[in-house]
Amino acid sequence: MKIYDWHIAPNPRRLHIYLAEKGIRVDLVEVGQDDLTLAPWFRQKYPHAMVPMLELDDGTQIGEAMAIARYFEELNPEPPLMGTDARDKAIVDMWEKRANEEGMLPASELFRNTHPKFAERGLPGAADAIPAIPELRDRGRARLERFFTKFDRQLAYNTFVAGERFTIADATTLAAVDFAGWSDVKIPDACRHLQRWYDDVNQRPSARA
Structure with missing residues (x-):
């Protein structure tokens, strides 16, 4: 799996903070450009054209930082960062x-x-x-x-x-x-x-x- 990322953007950042607190490492693919636009190839691959986007090994694309965090929370419940009970x-x-x-x-x-x-x-x-x-x-x-x-x-x-x-x-x-x-x-x-x-x-x- 991999996360399509724009390292300076705020939405990917909150996901990075979450993953770091969890101790989870995922390969990152940078899609931001120096002119503050997303790479054309990424926009074609993912017409929603927003980051972050998690791509699973089976090709499933999951967008939105909190949806991605929820995916990892279900797989890695400790430490609980999205609540306990x-x-x-x-x-x-x-x-x-x-x-x-x-x-x-x-x-x-x-x-x-x-x-x-x-x-x-x-x-x-x-x-x-x-x-x-x-x-x-x-x-x-x-x-x-x-x-x-x-x-x-x-x-x-x-x-x-x-x-x-x-x-x-x-x-x-x-x-x-x-x-x-x-x-x-x-x-x-x-x-x-x-x-x-x-x-x-x-x-x-x-x-x-």
Whole structure:
């Protein structure tokens, strides 16, 4: 099996963090190019045109970082990074989705509508030109401010995002915070609990995966 990867992209990064925490190694195939586009051969092979994508030995293609993580979690349940019992799994899933929808997506919204290389690439995976929308820059920043505040409140009472253990929710949150930094949006000074968490998880070996 192999993972088609773009080593600088945020979605593959949260999967890399997850795999590093698991101690799982998978062959990587780099498909990103210097001009910040995906290689044409990859787009032809995988018309969904997004990374990461896991290709199994039988040719099955599995896209989406969390779907790939779920595949490996079922095969390698220890350590449990997607929850243990029904309650814990639901809480981890809840906070991972919040990190993605309220952190990763606004960071993407801001970046894609700001960076000149993405002026006609407003949506990921789209083959047709989709012009940037300047108004989405302000909305992206506002959404990120809400994300920082919400997660700061959560981390005031928890060591990690979903409780007292590192989980995949932390992987997505870390990727989201760093992705926001691509657009020069940093953790606000007032969010000291989020900053404490960030400093701690950023020291884990998986953060550099």
